[in-house]
Amino acid sequence: MKRVTGILAAAVAAAFVFAGAAPALAAGPEDPAEVMRELVALNPGATEAQLHAAAEEAARESGLSTEETLLRALEEAKASVEAASAAEVESAPRSSGNKTVRLGAARHAGDIFVSPSATLFVQHGHTGIYHTTTSVVDAPGVGQRSRASDARWFKVGRGAVKQSVSVSTAKRNAAARYAYNRLRGKEYNMNFVFNKSTTGAQMNCSQLVWAAYKAGAGIDLDSNGGGGVYPYDIKHSPLTRTYQTL
Secondary structure, three states, X not given: OOOOOHHHHHHHOOOOEOOOOOOOOOOOOOOXXXXXXXXXXXOOOOOHHHHHHHXXXXXXXXXXXXHHHXXXXXXXXXXXXXXXHHHHHHHHHHXXXXXXXXXXXXXXXXXXXEEOOEEXXXXXXXXXXXXXXXXXXXXXXXXXXXXXXXXXXXXXEOOOEEEEEXXXXXXXXXXXXXXXXXOOOOEEOOOOOOOOOOOOOEEOXXXXXXXXXXXXXXXXXXXXXXXXXXXXXXXXXXXXXXXXXX
């Protein structure tokens, strides 16, 4: 992964900032250059070259044109920001001035959390998976590798949710083991737009959770089937059930 410099490094070195307003979302542009500019703006840290190369590969697999692939990706990115921004607004009355809380224990291994969170003022949220009831695996952000952390001290945004996944205990445990054994130590992947890969040296947060269930248990938690999987795609999966809001 290329070194992120200047304002980007300063803004995202700590991964996710639990505050910020989403940028205004323009109506769907038709000019390919404008589509790309908006897509990069909604995916801080990714470059046009990276996204274009990923779009070309996705287009070859789907049979769509690269332009149509990018336009669909932009629509999905906007929907992700809107969902995350709505969660941020909903959590505001609960904040009482304190925007972060400790995550705490889960009911089961394989449970997940989804938290309001922003990078460079772009709301996408943050997510991770419980390896045990008191340990979470997540991809924290730029300059950090995916890791396991003690959930009892792990900070999330106010309004974060804990969710169970409506599959067998065996499948939840398989996903949890896969995350811990296979997905720790990965560099951070800045590309959320086309991140649905279970392999590779880089992982972002929603990619890690999705890959844990997809590769570890054969379960797809992406709720909309788009080219990317975002934290709120996982939150809104028909297989996830919220049992606690922080």
